[in-house]
Amino acid sequence: MVEKPAAEKPAVKPSDVIVKEKVEVVQKEEKPVAEKITIGELHLSGCTGCLVTIADNYEGLFKLLDNYADLVYALTLVDVRHVPEMDVCLVEGSCCLDDELSIEELKEARAKSKVLVAYGGCAAYGNITRFCRGGQWNQPGQEAFVPISEIVDVDLYIPSCPPCPQEVRNVAVMAYLLLRGNEEQKKLATAYLTPLMQLAQRGNEACGCDLMYDVINQGLCMGCGTCAGTCPVRAVTMEYGKPNVNRDQCIKCGACYAQCPRSWFNFDVMNNYEGIMDAIKGAMQ
Amino acid sequence: MDVLGNYKSVIAARSTDKDILKKSQDGGIITTLFAYALEEGIIDGAIVAGPSAEPWRPEPMVATSKAELLAAAGTRYTISPNLYLIKEATRSYGLDRVGIVGTPCQIQATRKAQLYPIGMRDVDDKIALALGIFCMENLSYQALEAIVEDHCNQKMESVKKMDIGKGKFTVYTERGAVSQMPLKLIHKYVQPGCHVCLDYVANLADISSGSVGSPDGWSTVFVRSMKGNAVWDGAIAAGCFETKPIDQVKPGLDLVAKLATEKITKNQKHVDERKTVGLKADGTPKGLRNPYESP
Ligand SMILES: Cc1cc2nc3c(=O)[nH]c(=O)nc-3n(C[C@H](O)[C@H](O)[C@H](O)COP(=O)(O)OP(=O)(O)OC[C@H]3O[C@@H](n4cnc5c(N)ncnc54)[C@H](O)[C@@H]3O)c2cc1C
Ligand code: SF4
Ligand code: SF4
Ligand code: SF4
Numbered sequence: 001m002v003e004k005p006a007a008e009k010p011a012v013k014p015s016d017v018i019v020k021e022k023v024e025v026v027q028k029e030e031k032p033v034a035e036k037i038t039i040g041e042l043h044l045s046g047c048t049g050c051l052v053t054i055a056d057n058y059e060g061l062f063k064l065l066d067n068y069a070d071l072v073y074a075l076t077l078v079d080v081r082h083v084p085e086m087d088v089c090l091v092e093g094s095c096c097l098d099d100e101l102s103i104e105e106l107k108e109a110r111a112k113s114k115v116l117v118a119y120g121g122c123a124a125y126g127n128i129t130r131f132c133r134g135g136q137w138n139q140p141g142q143e144a145f146v147p148i149s150e151i152v153d154v155d156l157y158i159p160s161c162p163p164c165p166q167e168v169r170n171v172a173v174m175a176y177l178l179l180r181g182n183e184e185q186k187k188l189a190t191a192y193l194t195p196l197m198q199l200a201q202r203g204n205e206a207c208g209c210d211l212m213y214d215v216i217n218q219g220l221c222m223g224c225g226t227c228a229g230t231c232p233v234r235a236v237t238m239e240y241g242k243p244n245v246n247r248d249q250c251i252k253c254g255a256c257y258a259q260c261p262r263s264w265f266n267f268d269v270m271n272n273y274e275g276i277m278d279a280i281k282g283a284m285q
Numbered sequence: 286m287d288v289l290g291n292y293k294s295v296i297a298a299r300s301t302d303k304d305i306l307k308k309s310q311d312g313g314i315i316t317t318l319f320a321y322a323l324e325e326g327i328i329d330g331a332i333v334a335g336p337s338a339e340p341w342r343p344e345p346m347v348a349t350s351k352a353e354l355l356a357a358a359g360t361r362y363t364i365s366p367n368l369y370l371i372k373e374a375t376r377s378y379g380l381d382r383v384g385i386v387g388t389p390c391q392i393q394a395t396r397k398a399q400l401y402p403i404g405m406r407d408v409d410d411k412i413a414l415a416l417g418i419f420c421m422e423n424l425s426y427q428a429l430e431a432i433v434e435d436h437c438n439q440k441m442e443s444v445k446k447m448d449i450g451k452g453k454f455t456v457y458t459e460r461g462a463v464s465q466m467p468l469k470l471i472h473k474y475v476q477p478g479c480h481v482c483l484d485y486v487a488n489l490a491d492i493s494s495g496s497v498g499s500p501d502g503w504s505t506v507f508v509r510s511m512k513g514n515a516v517w518d519g520a521i522a523a524g525c526f527e528t529k530p531i532d533q534v535k536p537g538l539d540l541v542a543k544l545a546t547e548k549i550t551k552n553q554k555h556v557d558e559r560k561t562v563g564l565k566a567d568g569t570p571k572g573l574r575n576p577y578e579s580p
Contacts, residue, residue, distance in 0.1 A: 216571055221478045222482065240426050241365075253404075260394075273489060
């Protein structure tokens, strides 16, 4: 393994801040980082938008690959036929039950990865493949598609259609800190990743209706408008300060609920937003 | 628990711009800071609570000029879902440096959108200035209508200014009438989501401001982040504000801390009560969803 230079630019809380509440601070790395983590992308029934999203980090992708992660498996980008061992497997697309190979590869990916991520709306929630009823070209016989958690245990969700380059970047950096970092960094990475892991536990059905069932009906909505701003297909509008969902337009990507500050809000991470954002920015420079 | 959040400095301040003071709610801090930031190229535009087709119903708007900022100045005590435009501002409007003003919950939403940009493509590094306004509670538009028209007996369209202070909700009309109602009567109209809110002074903003703590016409200003500090220093150097040390004004920081403590204690209690509101078959309590624990 080649010795790699230490990840530059730690985020240290500016010393002149009056800190009265204990927040976690990302510490400078003590020793050079010897090993990158390995990441792969397993492509199931998805449109490749998730894969392209990784590349939408532009130079950030190269920085990731230079310093933090080796891409060991991915359609067109990596010339590897069979699912290899990997630290993090990003699974794109739902799983077609009418395609044995999909089920086999998904199980193989589960067995060979430390962290299995449902990457994007289709893998996490089915997304548009929820509407499939067979008879489409060029595989009219394929009509049963399920979110990957119907077939394998999933550790972490990255919802939305497509997902965001910055979110998959953040997860990659945090996975690196989790698997290769010092104690402090592991703690931060765990805190950051926890809600995304809880999302995976929450279930594999998503809809704009979640805003009604799990936010408004629960007495938690305060009308910030995040859900409407988030929805990739503009299925959510704000009417008199509360979201209104056009359910026929919703593609079931799960972004609105995950982005809503009242689905979860983890103060331990958010209170240190400045330090964490500086750390990620520093890591990408 | 520190209810006032992290900050570098806290001051009493008032805008030196007379045009802004004519339209602003308090010391014109928000409008003046955005006007300064626009002028200096720190932001390309700011998401503010603009006017709409109905009186006193705000509609989020991307302001790119001082005239537009002025049209959106002043407080509307009803929801303006400003986050609705946060991605739009960077895409349809093509802004690279976005300013946003919001209540504490909206600033929380902004930080979540930056730290966990799940459906917020290309937004995280484009938030150039997030200004927070203090907030005790908010109302639906229909609730505001009931307060102004039923309780205060004024027409929405004839109201010039609404204000909360000294235990009263006050309505000033264009023709000079003043109607008031005790603040405690408003409680039943508060939107439910505010009862679980654990932030009074927008702890996660770059700079946050409200009237509480400073004399009439002045504002209390918390300068919080590195970014906020740089903008504040620049605005002071440019002569945008007159300032006074917070410990030399009445009622001062103690009142801010007192109100913040009251709000957060009450709401934390509500969050805790939700955990045991129901009953399971085995006799143990059944709880509602808690966003501070898991999605
Ligand atoms: C619902 C609500 C409750 C408040 N409660 C308190 C309180 O308890 N104590 C306190 O000290 N201050 C409170 N404020 C803040 C206060 O009313 C002033 O908004 C603040 O002091 C800023 O005044 P200014 O003169 O600096 O800003 P201005 O220059 O007048 O600018 C105000 C800015 O806020 C925006 N805005 C107006 N209404 C809303 C809205 N509903 N949502 C989001 N943005 C909006 C405007 O578009 C404008 O850009 C509250 C504000 C709101 C909206
Ligand atoms: S409403 Fe929009 S964001 Fe929410 S699940 Fe449906 S498509 Fe996704
Ligand atoms: S994102 Fe904001 S407006 Fe939408 S459901 Fe959540 S709290 Fe309500
Ligand atoms: S009380 Fe809290 S939740 Fe309600 S509007 Fe104000 S900041 Fe938002």
